Amino acid sequence: MPRKLRQKMIKKVTSFALILLIVSVTALPALGDDDDETNFIVLDQGSTVDYYKSYGEPIIKASVTGDPELTRGETVDLKVKIANTGVIDGFKRLNANQKRINDSTEETIALAEMEEEEEATTAKDIEATLRSETKYIEVESTANLQSVEELETGDTETLSYTIKIDSDTPAGNYELILPVSYQYQANVKTVTADAINLGITGVEYSRVYETKNETLRIPISVKSGPKFKVTNVTGSLVQGESKLINVTYKNTREEVARDALSRIIVMSPLSTEKSIVRLGDIGPGEEKTASFEISADQEALAKNYGINSEIKYIDEDGETSFSESMKVHIPLKATEKKFSITGIAIILIIVIALYQIVNMHRKRNKNDENASNDENAPSDENASGDENE
16 A cells, blocks of 8 residues: 555544544533433534534324213213324535534534434423313313323323213213423534533533423214203102102203103102103103102101102113103192091080980970979969959
């Protein structure tokens, strides 16, 4: 090998080794340490050089894991999956050069920076809070704030929230709001040898992070289904008797309740021999009346009684369902005080007996008066003798 060529190669190798030494000694990471990349030092223009600009950032999407169709009146542990679908759309080579570094070495350093730029799509320190914009859906505040340390592009994470669906929620589609906040790497710069003047060694890159806030919308739905209420109750109970009570139910919702059965639950001092009555199909807005024969004990307290009632039916999916418990308010009256025939007969006998006693007493007094008058009256002979004289 010619001497000049050998010297030239040695010079190149020496220069390249020197460059690597300078980079390794003077490198400054964007972050204070490898484990916490949010604490970083931003160097001035003279201490860094920016070789590439990347085009891309995190894209966070959210959806419900499992069936998004919910039921009225239930409390749900809602699982929300967030996914990072961010991609790098491209890179732009900037007009940046360092002095004292040959072109081939500098291009190697520039390509290394470009690889670091690919982290621009990673979301860090994610915080997400679920909210509801309707009064019918309540998000429990306990553990409502969910956080994720890091989400690289292509990865997913599941968040958990507890929500309550009001029993009066109209059927239809709804949206839950998920405000999300996170940080991402907005730029990477290569640290130059000038950084050694700042007393900083052992770092290669200066990273710039930005915070992004966005609001995600999560669609859910509340399925339709019958809902019942008691609209009318006729009849009343009486102590010691059985009475017919008529209860009218109305389907206030959008779906037909098929093959509906009405049931009442009675407890002492009330009883019934037949607690279930078939109503048949009940369409939206339709009313059906069930008649129950209910007995009350003789010692039952006269007051209004609240009897629990429910309806069993077949829903639109062919499944057996039960309505919410409904109260049926029934008054119970005291037994009316009536005289029996025997009582009336006894009273008549007593009255007649009293009448006879009084009548006999009156006749006796009258006879006594007549007898007394007869004793005091003059005889006929004495009366005629006196006349003759």
